[in-house]
Amino acid sequence: MKTKDRILQAALRQFNELGTDQATVRSIAEEVGISHGNLCYHYKNTDELIEALYLQLVAEISPFAESAFRPDIDLQEVWEQSWLTFQLMYRYRFLLLDFARIIRRIDSMRQNFRQLMVLRRQQFHHGLQQLIQRGWMEPEPLPGQYDHLVTQFLIVGNHWITESTIQFEQEGEEVVRYYHRAMMALLFPYLSEKGKQMHRELAPDGKSGL
């Protein structure tokens, strides 16, 4: 593997493990087995590492998000795509853990992300419209309600990882599943009968707790 990739890999591991504060150019270089001067030749500082990993995540996630534009969207697919997205986000969890601070510091990331979020809102709204048209969801019960729903989706989607770390010691797939279900539950009250039935199949009960 190329040195640049080995660096990114080690950086991701240390960021997730230690946080962006504790992981330094020196500690990462040590893990890769190169001098920190060398690492700085490839990535000038930790911010450049963070940005590179951010772009990597965005690139990996986009296909899932764009599936919301597909015209033949279906509730089960929404469930599965969002599940894959959650798993992906978890692999880059350091990013979502102190996203606010990173965004504040790195201008290019802030601009990129804000633009991305405008797109995401559109995608969510479009996805909802599709689900309504295909009889999975009921139309908006109150003007503005689906706009709130999108906001709720964004908050839960962007912050479930942070929430998990401030709530629990636990890590791993159980946590991911717990919060994925909590997010999908946002949809439930707006589903049609057909939608509710599908929802029950996708989320068989069993204690929802952790």
Add this chain to the structure above:
Amino acid sequence: MKTKDRILQAALRQFNELGTDQATVRSIAEEVGISHGNLCYHYKNTDELIEALYLQLVAEISPFAESAFRPDIDLQEVWEQSWLTFQLMYRYRFLLLDFARIIRRIDSMRQNFRQLMVLRRQQFHHGLQQLIQRGWMEPEPLPGQYDHLVTQFLIVGNHWITESTIQFEQEGEEVVRYYHRAMMALLFPYLSEKGKQMHRELAPDGKSGL
């Protein structure tokens, strides 16, 4: 005002303004007009300042949260109490901005907060029960659904400030109102007819956007 209080006041201002990274014992001491050695006599380091402000916030918020235990709870009051809570949180927004990192660092805060969250969950559930009994809400439509609802409340409640900073440049009361409405909208689909009517009064439309 006592020196300790003047320090806390300046610390809160700088934390909110600059973030917990940029605000240092030196910069805060300078604002208060004392030497940094003197500041360290009162609070050994910034972490102690953070913790003091955290305890201050918790103390101020608790009365609102405990109102959920009152037996004669009413939807309008829930709305108003949570609104006051949102405003209060906004005054301490630095805390919620990088809570995860703080929690990770300061053991006593982590333990205190986790315990608090167990209590909050109970309070939320109890509040929901009250609202059902008094005819504001419908009973749980699916086992576990209200548990998800509580989780959603906690995520939105804990992270709306962070979300606002990564989404918008804007600050101020409009932002607080926007997210407060988004959180209260979590409740809407579960309200009874009587509840929905009250909800419409409390949240008169007009564009919900920012």
Add this chain to the structure above:
DNA sequence: ATTATTTTAGAACAATTGTGCTAATTATTT
């Protein structure tokens, strides 16, 4: 083969920050 380019190691620098220390000053108590 030799020239040029890329990559690497290691040292050195500068800036920041928390922390501790001492002595002086102020306030409180006896």
Add this chain to the structure above:
DNA sequence: AAATAATTAGCACAATTGTTCTAAAATAAT
């Protein structure tokens, strides 16, 4: 008034970290 305690200023130390620089080594190009 004297003594004790609390508060304050300012210096200095140590550790960390990003950043830069130089020269050597490896790789690619001609």
